[in-house]
Amino acid sequence: MAIEAVDLTKVYKTGTRANDGITLAVRRGEVCGLLGPNGAGKSTFVQQVLGLMKPTSGQVRIFGIDAARKPDSVKRLIGYLPQTAFAMRDLLTDEAMYFTGRLKGLSHAGAIEQRGALLRSFALEEVSRQAISTLSGGMQRSVGFAMALLGKPPLLVLDEPTNDLDPLRRRAVWDAIRSAVTQEGAACLLVTHNVLEAEHVVDRVALINAGKVVAQGTPGALKEHVGDSIRLGVWLRDGVTLTEAQEVRLSQLGVLRRPRPQQLTLLVRPEGVGATVDVVLREIGPAALADFHVATASLEDVYVELVGRGIQETEQSQSEDGTLTEPAAGSAGPGSSELPELVGAGVRGE
């Protein structure tokens, strides 16, 4: 097992409970996506995996080594890409890669060899003699990712690896992760907000919210949380707006979301698709539609359903009595028999 967290809890000195009994396993040869909203406890979990933070209780083992007790041993096994700045930004790209390799224990020849291969893989040869700080955000991200791969660590911990990357570089990153996992048997803990993209790369997903794992499993298994729901995506033409009354009527059909002013999605039961399409066309009118499609539910729908509901209920609990409480047991998505109760509260932005 690459990562084995058991009942991991972290309470800061301020009393903030960042992790609350996280139990999670990541195996060799798999990519595990760690998804969750800001402040969910993802970064705290990552710090504990890296051996940079002691848990208040519970344990996290990296390839069987207790990360809190033997952080130095654990660091040798991990390639880490932080979400924000990394060091050595005033060094030339090839220097930073060489020294990172050396600090990870590679020999002089090994560091040069791996650096050359990674510079080629990520099309960084042209900028190899430029200071990292002078590169574009996307290039810097690519360099950081390449630095994480140096030394071919058996565990990759990547925090938003495709932020700022163009589609080609993004694909190169996903390919490299897939290659490290399938060909070299590495494990990867992938922290991301990009749920749609992650769906194509991850083998398993852990959804974390308010310091707890609210769901984990394969993307397919998680989609069962929203049952066999169907997603209707609607894009409005520029200048077209919905009235409040129209939004209320549409929200009565299923879980309505408004990711952007000109976009809305409706998650509905399969048997209601035909009727919903009719209502949508009648309410909005074909002339106001820029695009319209019907698809099965995505991992993003699961995320919004599980995490979004948690946020909403937490906010409700906070507003009612001023204290944080657990989300109500038994609340369910559109795939469950309790669908009508959820639908009325389904209107929200992202």
Added chain:
Amino acid sequence: MQRFWLNYIHLSAIVILEFRQWLGMLVSLTVALNLGLVFTFSFISGSRDPALGMYVVPGAAIMSLVTLGVSMVASDLAQQRRTGAIQYYAALPISKAAYVLAMVTANGVAALPGLIITVVAGAWLYDLPFVFNPIVLIVIPLSAISLAGLGACIGLGIKNWRVVGLVAQLTMFFIMFFAPVMIPPSRLPGILQLTGWLLPPTYAARAFRAALAPGITAEALMDIGILAAFAIGSLVLVSRTLEWRLE
């Protein structure tokens, strides 16, 4: 142990290479500041008396180490904490002590040109009969370590990076004008003579002064011993203060 020294060499190279693009400016500013001090003291006193020069010139030379050791190390560490760069190093399998020692070494190396130019120019201005004394090879690294240790304590001990800059500037100002570094102790009020003995720059200036004269006196050896204690103490303290863990 071999891994420690490899870490130390690579980390020192990293910090020195990071200085590269600023090195010219860094050296120019340090030299300008130190020569300014050497000449200003001459103008204020209206004298180029070698006895005055024996205080002013080694003191100004030590200010090179103070500028880079105290001020730069303090602000570097504060910035690294602020940007998260220190966390990146913390996630690498490297020795914390090697990291601290590398920062000290790099700042000491960067201070050398300013230090040498100040001594040469000061010797010319005050007509000082400086000689090369081998103990200077011990005094400079010990001074660099103890002064950088002072900077690291400021950089790591104060949470707010803006306050770190302010405190580092105040420390430099204090060392320059209120410590027996460039000013003979007898000219300072009693309380400042007392506080002076608690600061490593006092011993650095005394030892450097002795290193620019022939022979090795017992007093010089004692100063070097105290400087070594400061250097080791600050390295140990900083290694412990530098929080590799995040809480």
